Amino acid sequence: MKNIPVSTTINGDPIEFLCGPDETLLEVLRNRLGLTGAKEGCGTGDCGACSVTLNGRLVCSCLVLGAEAEGGEISTVEGLAAGDALHPLQQAFIDHAALQCGVCTPGILVAAKSLLDKNPNPTETEIRYWLAGNLCRCTGYDKIIKAVQIAAEEMRSA
């Protein structure tokens, strides 16, 4: 199998990698680049645990080939905190117990950030629909939605 050279920007840094034509972006992130924040829940676009943004759009990285990322800008959960300072969403998830096992959390954080970038003051319904593709099997959604609302409020008043 011939590996394909790919140049991207990940969390603001220029990153080049080689990947097989059948490798997904999720596999590249986790197995080649050591960015293990994005998780594989299903591998088929159903759970959202692998959520990243590609060129500003929220996507399931399990449904993107690594080769497709050529020239693209990718943001993952690893890029959320500014150095040691957690992003308000991350802090709110911790403070308000919006995670248990944490497998869904990176995807939900990336998805919630992409919502707040677009709409800093979403209603509960808007949050629920936006996050409908992010499944959580342990926390339950109420605390997650609450944490997003609290972070949004904090970010608006910052």
Next chain:
Amino acid sequence: MSLKITGIGLVNMQYARPETAAEASKLLAEARGATRVLAGGTDVLVQLKAGMVEPDLIVDIKKIDGIRSITQEDGGYRVGAAVSGAELGEHAGVVALWPGVVEGFELIGSTQVQGRATMAGNLCNGSPAADSVPGMVAAQAIARIQGPAGTRDCPVADIPVSPGKISLAKGEIITSIFLPARPNHASDAYLRFIPRTEMDIAVASAAVSLVLDGAGVCTSARVALGAVAPTVVLVRGAADCLVGTKLEDSALAALSDACSAACNPIDDKRGTVEFRTQVAGVLAKRAARIAYDRAGGR
């Protein structure tokens, strides 16, 4: 470094990213073995993962010039084959002209899926339950197709053949979908039934596109049903029930009956034949009302 790299396991698969439609078509025409066109990947990558198809060649069409843009043309819009649902939904012009087409497409999948999925891909996947297809058929949308011998235009209605099968020949790809101009007092709507509130596959669906005169009388209509036959079906008899009316109850009842009569659905745990047949008629009636209101009828 000897990291274990997984991959989907298709070690012989080739990935190509041509820059012109002609080149893409040539690659596909000359390929031996199975091929897949990759736009948003929301169906293709799932098929690869599931082992439903083991392509020797994947042709990523997203670098083709113009394939990711929406352009105005003859009072309508040409939507590139790689335009995502999110991009379509943010285009005020298309939303204003063809709200039913946009709402059908936006019902597909999660936010993540909308970030990648394309109307052309939804069409080429060949599902009778494809949510964007009834709206396009009702809209008389035209697919532009690039083949080895050049380009041709084909009504979207003539693309699906049977579940999972489409009428494109080897080497042909859809490069754009044209949503035509429409007169004043015209609009469309799409409704589907699913057992949950979000992210499911239609059990039955209906799209209605209407043109009214200044007095609110319907002068032409197109009605298309999804998930109730081996392909999306255009129901001319149902559209005829609306022409010349202001969508009074009797016209809507006739529309509903004509739609139910056109159904030839499967029977499964998601919906029985009787249920799908009845619901398709009810949805057509409701979609017609919404389209009528949107068109300014009263």
